[in-house]
Amino acid sequence: MSGSGESGNWTYGDYLQLHELLDLQGDDRGISSDEMHFIIVHQTFELWFKQIIRELSETRDILAQVPVPEDQIPRAVDHLARTTEIFRLMASQWTVLETLTPQGFLAFRDGLGTASGFESFQMRQFESLLGLETEDRMFGMDPIKTFRKLAEKGGKDKDVLERLEAEQDNESLYDSLMRWMERTPIMGSIFESEGDESTVRDYVDSHLQGHLQMGNEALERMSGWEEEATTRMKERLDSAQESATSFLIPEGVVSRGRAGLLFIESYRELPLLTWPRKLIDAFVELEESMAKWRHDHARMVERIIGKRAGTGGTSGVDYLDATARYRIFKDLWEVRTILVKPQNRPDLINADFYGYTVDS
């Protein structure tokens, strides 16, 4: 076995540093099997967190380039796909913890003091790397505050703080993604080329027209319903039209990033858009797997400690349920609400630009 491709004369135990690794579970404190399993599950998650940070950092390195070399997009998709699989695996690990009975946990819980997953700095690092905003967190909670306090003691906690602050100064993955999306050729028109602004505006306007038409068709289908129900539906559709407009044209100016995203989602079958749509799908899948992981954590916690407050001082399960509703890649979710059926989308201009002709 060897690392970095160099030949080495390792034993299995040395290569994996097993002697050191297997010395870190607290056997010397005479812990119960319940507590050892509690520690091992946490350590396993933290190891996976380490890998997640690595995968996401490499994705960010790819997407932060301007322009992003096209041949690197498949690699970004691979990094994201691996991260998603890790979240799925972690979500299924909660069931191991559920073998711990409520009372079995209480038997050693006091020994944790105020230690809590809330202090998982690796979790805060990957949230920040992905682009979770402070104002979108429960209570607008500053994720770094806890670590500022811990860093007062110096030592390793000070290094953690520096690492988290550095991560906050970096461009997030979400911001890189949206900057990349801004450069999507729309109806064959290249970003910042002559006439691009008006091509994109026309595209957005005609999509909105198609959206309106779909709403009107839905209303027509309701003819014969009670007036109150159709009035309510009409109000909902008006408000949906307004939201679609302000999503695409916030404050009166077309968002080219969102228009690019809409274009990719609307014309998914075009060969040139294959990797862009795979990349978007990979982000969506990742966020979905994270939300499910958070949700399953809350279910496990509810089962073991009910509605007790957490050792980290939050309300416990209610707090965790709220975090399962966090959405980082907001635009990727929102665009789904404003898509139209293929028959209502604007006619494609410059189809051959995308490696596809309608006649072929």
Ligand code: HEM
């Ligand atoms: C018996 C097992 C567990 C219980 C009862 C439990 C309970 C809780 C509670 C109540 C919180 C909210 C913060 C607080 O006030 O403490 C929390 C947060 C957290 N826990 Fe657990 N947990 C358990 C196992 C785990 C495991 C194995 C991990 C894996 C690393 C983990 C990771 C986290 C993380 C990352 C947070 C922060 C969530 C956030 O702020 O978004 N927990 N946990």
